[in-house]
Amino acid sequence: MAEKMTGAEMVIQALTDQGIEHIFGYPGGAALPIYDAMFQQDFVKHILVRHEQGATHMAEGYARSTGKAGVVLVTSGPGATNAVTGLTDALLDSIPLVCITAQVPTTLIGTDAFQECDTVGITRSCTKHNYLVKDIAELPRIMHEAFRIATTGRPGPVVVDIPKDVQFAVGDYYRPDDASLRHQSYRPQVDGDAKAIEAAVDLMLKAERPIFYTGGGVINAGPEASENLRELAELTGFPVTSTLMGLGAFPASNPQWMGMLGMHGTYEANMAMHDCDVMINIGARFDDRITGRVDAFSPNSTKIHIDIDPSSINKIVRVDLPIVGDCNRVLEEMIRVWRSRTNQPRTEAIAPWWAEIQKWRSVNSLGFKNSDTVIKPQWAIQRLYEATRKQSKDVYITTEVGQHQMWAAQHFHFDKPNHWMTSGGLGTMGYGLPAAVGVQVAHPDALVIDIAGEASVQMTMQELSTAVQYRLPIKVFILNNERMGMVRQWQDLLHGSRYAHSYSESLPDFVKLAEAYGAKGIKCDTPAELDAAIADMLAYDGPVLFDVLVERDENCLPMIPSGKPHNEIILPDTAGIGDIIDEKGKMLV
Amino acid sequence: MNAHLQPTGSAYFLTQETQQIERHTLSVLVDNEPGILARVVGLFSARGYNIESLTVSETEHGRRLSRITVVVTATPRVLVQIKLQLERLVPVHRVHDLTAEGSAIERELALIKVAGTGEHRGETLRLADAFRAHIVDATVESFVFEVTGKPDKIDSFIALMQPLGLVEVVRTGLAAISRGKESL
Structure with missing residues (x-):
């Protein structure tokens, strides 16, 4: 049954028909008709982000934790270019995203118009597929095809670029069945031989x-x-x-x-x-x-x-x-x-x-020397894990990228799928905080923790404001070693300990920063006080920025150096190597 | 070139590629839609594959299908990857490695402009006749020849025209089709 509506209304109607209740976005000139259509309905709820990259990571967290497509809505030009990192991240980690980008009117495309960029050109290599919609008649089919391509086969991000005049144009909306989709060439093989x-x-x-x-x-x-x-x-x-x-x-x-x-x-x-x-x-x-x-x-x-x-x-x-x-x-x-x-x-x-x-x-390769005076990052994660086990809530973990991410993977243990959100393929610093926001939107009653590093978290710190606005009680657990720890570790192992620009100078006071955003800030630098501080964080009904000052120069081990075989793994010096490997092997360790 | 060609995959421990480079002709059946050529070419540049020749045209107007004939040089491992990566593109229907599937018929068309007067003109015409090149334009000082054939035949003809007043050359790139009754 075809129904007359504007392109902007079609976008919202297609999202509704796809059962999409939450989208992450940021308005702008070219996207105004879609925002106007959204304003006049209640089903699709919009989370206003602080930067479009944040929107893409939120949608990734949402998608990864629900198994559904995450949806992003951004404006033309900088709105689209800011989304590129998240799209690439989703491509490498096979996360289903549909990213709607507004575009300047078709009559202005190619004229270097205000906030114009070649969105389909820029995103061609960082999406599973993308579309520029030049004709209102194509919009309903493309919107639904975008969801089909994003979520089936090997999932991935799909961009739908919609010029402003197409958003205003009136056409027939319909919900196409699979047979009427254009790309009959797209047939993922699902049954194994x-x-x-x-x-x-x-x-x-x-x-x-x-x-x-x-x-x-x-x-x-x-x-x-x-x-x-x-x-x-x-x-x-x-x-x-x-x-x-x-x-x-x-x-x-x-x-x-x-x-x-x-x-x-x-x-x-x-x-x-x-x-x-x-x-x-x-x-x-x-x-x-x-x-x-x-x-x-x-x-x-x-x-x-x-x-x-x-x-x-x-x-x-x-x-x-x-x-x-x-x-x-x-x-x-x-x-x-x-x-x-x-x-x-x-x-x-x-x-x-x-x-x-x-x-x-029995080698106990995840072992580490604990300390009474300094908080070891591995131990901090172990204490966090133990504390969360006592919670009755479902626990979701997101991370940024670096040493803390690997320590989280090693020392936080997962018994259920879809509860661990991390940037694996692209290794995007700044992923974790917005991803946590996205997870919390999808699971309002769950405990969502971003295990972060002080360097990564500053890349998308502004999304704390989004968390505060929507009362999303995410917990940001910062393992603060005042270093880009993984970079420092590689410089230590492979570049003669010349620590070029791998330390964090002029760090903000994270407690004051949290308070400035309207969140709660906690700081802890003493092992004896860590459990109580974690309990404080978990008990607070709202977003928390928790600054855990940890051992500065801890290396993340075990480690197989880049380009080395598995049996040349570097073990921590606490490992009980014993007689398992021979003398020659010990030289390599 | 391709990181995955190196056994270590690490910039700290580089090794040499040991596989031989081969030249293959691929035939790619695609939906003819805006941006499809950019998608195919972009994939080659993004993944560091080499294109030697590329020919594109709509071949089935009713179904809006285009045939892209692309000549690539790569190691056997990478050739398989190129085929599979192309097939991942949403508007790509099928990719056939015509070289791997047997001796395909390969043809190219060239338009060749030769200028000259006097005895060179006679020699030019005799050679053109030997190569079955047609005269498609003639003035008192120039000819434009149309020659079709395998790329090496065209190469030879161009080389012979060089001393006789070759002015410019335009080539279509390769069109290739498999032998026998089967279609793609």
Whole structure:
């Protein structure tokens, strides 16, 4: 049923039809008709941000924590260019976003008009797809197609650029079905090849040193995929590790969990990846932070790779058995095939493997020397984790980027998917605070904490004002070492300890800053007072900026140096290396 | 060039690529819509792939489909990536590696302007005849030839015209189609 309305009304109607209750945006000249249409309805609620980058990260947090598309609305020119970082972030981490950018009227496009930029040109390489809508007749189809493309297959950001005259134009609104969408070329493959899945199970049934290496694809495939991963792990008895993006898909409290792998992953996860005989990669993409040196990556394993994106297959690491499909569908099918072959996990056959993993575990690679006088950042996260476990609320964690992010991944433990929001692929400092705002919008009763660093958090600090405006009680837990810790660490290890511009000078007083924004500020620099201060933070019904002054020069370990194989991992000096590695190996550690 | 070609993937420990570079002709079937060419070309520049030749035109007006013929040079691993990355683009229907799938028919058209008087003109015409080049424009001081064929045939013809008064050349880029009754 077609209905006459303006382009601006169509945008709001399409959002309503897609069930989008919250959007994140910032008005401007070219976007005024859409804002006007939004003003005259109640379903779509708008969160006014302080900077468009904030809007994109909020939408990412919203999307990641709900599984739905996050929606951004910005104006032309600077509105669009400010959104580019968040769009790129969403592309690399496969987060479904629909970003509506207003554009100057079609008659002015190409004339260097006020607040004009080539939005589709600029965003072409940082979106899954983008559109410039030149004809009102195309708008309803494009709006709905944008959601379909953003949320299906490998999810990602989609930009819809709408000139102001198209927003004013009147046309017929309709809700297209999939068959009437223009791009019949877009057909993501969701069902894995049945023969390949059987072959995978056959390999798993013969495995003696197997490992599940899981990634963000399991999270993106929905909560059922995490359920199925748990079931398959239980059926097989195999150990499980995960990338940064996949944390929470498998419960950290499960004995089969080995911790995160990769550059700052646990010793047991990385050694098991190196020595395994069958690797089952589920929804991960062999990122360089995972593989280390590619030609020394897991040299003796048969590799199975499940991914919905065919271009991920053999991109970095050559695999033996690719399965293109949705992680959930493939996992369901693997479970069915496994059950048809056996009722037993391979407990006995892989007992020696587990014994080896146990030895690696006993190294305690996440160990650190605690202190009575200085707050160790790892310990601060452990105390935060313990405090949140006592909360009755659902707990969501976002992070910025750097050492604190890795420490959070190592020391905060996740038992549920969609509760961990971090910028993995792009590594965007400034992601965490706005992402926390987005999560809190989606889950108003939850406890949402941004584990931050003092350098990162200043990149998008202004969004604290958004949190205050909408009474979003986010907690910003700043591990303040007065350093860009990860940069300093690399300079320490690889650049002769020449600390070029990696320290934070002239830091604000975060307590006063919080108060200036109308939030609560807390500061703590004494280990003995930390628990009480965390309790204060959690008890406060409103946004909190918590400045935790931590050890300044702590290195984030373990670490596989860039370009090194997994078995050349640097361990903390607290590690009980014992007789597990030989003299030659010790030289490398 | 491509970070992923290096086994270490790290700027701290560089190694050399060991795979041989190959030249392949890809045929890409796409929706003909604004920006599609920019999308395809942008993908090549963004990911550091090399384009040797590119030919684009709408080939099915009813369904608004265009065929892009692109000649690329890359290692076998990267060639597979190029195909898969192109197929990720929303308006791309199919990508065929015509070189990998067997000997495709490859043709190019060139327009070649040669100026000269006197005995050079006779020699120019004899060579043009040998290459089956057609005269599409003639003045008392110049010819424009149209020549079609494989790119190396056109290269040879241009090289022969060089001393005879070659003025300018324009080439269409490669069009390629597979042999036999199958279509893309």
